[in-house]
Amino acid sequence: MLTGRRAHFAAVLCCAFLLLSSPAPAQKNSPGIQDRERERRSLAVNIVRAINTAEANYKKNHGTYATWDIFIANGDFSEAGTKWSSESFPTVAHAMYGSGAEIVPGWKLRLHVSKDGNAYDLTLEDATDPKCNFAVFSNERGLIQQGKNIDCPI
Numbered sequence: 001m002l003t004g005r006r007a008h009f010a011a012v013l014c015c016a017f018l019l020l021s022s023p024a025p026a027q028k029n030s031p032g033i034q035d036r037e038r039e040r041r042s043l044a045v046n047i048v049r050a051i052n053t054a055e056a057n058y059k060k061n062h063g064t065y066a067t068w069d070i071f072i073a074n075g076d077f078s079e080a081g082t083k084w085s086s087e088s089f090p091t092v093a094h095a096m097y098g099s100g101a102e103i104v105p106g107w108k109l110r111l112h113v114s115k116d117g118n119a120y121d122l123t124l125e126d127a128t129d130p131k132c133n134f135a136v137f138s139n140e141r142g143l144i145q146q147g148k149n150i151d152c153p154i
C-alpha cells in the first residue's frame with residue numbers, strides 16, 4: 001500500500017493518464033451556467049481538500065480527528081477564512097465559514113468523527129440543488145469523491 005508522497009504522486013499520475021487518454025470533446029462547453037456550476041463544484045472540492053488537510057494536522061497534533069465545532073472554536077475555519085487552503089484557491093482561503101446549517105452559503109456539511117476519534121466521514125452537499133443533490137465526499141484516507149442522485153446526469 002502506498003502512503004504519503006508516493007500515494008499522492010501515484011494519484012496525480014493516474015489522473016494525468018485519464019485526462020490524456022480521454023477523447024477530446026466534440027465542441028467547447030458553452031459559457032454561462034456550465035462555467036458557474038464548474039466553479040461551484042471546484043469550490044466544494046477545494047473546501048473538502050482544506051478540511052482533509054485540517055483533519056490530518058489535528059490528528060498529528062492531538063491523536064484524534066476533530067469535529068466541525070472544534071475547527072470553528074479553534075478558528076481553523078471562521079468568518080475570516082481558513083489557513084488550510086492553498087492560496088491558488090482564494091475563494092476557499094477567504095470564504096466566510098460558519099457553524100450553521102450551511103458552513104458557507106449554499107453548502108451543507110456533515111462531518112462525523114468516530115467515537116474513538118480515529119476515523120471520520122464528511123459530505124459537503126449543494127444546498128441549492130435539491131433535485132440532484134450534488135455532493136463531495138471524503139474520509140480519513142483523504143480521497144475525494146463527488147456524486148449526484150442516481151436519477152441525475154453526471
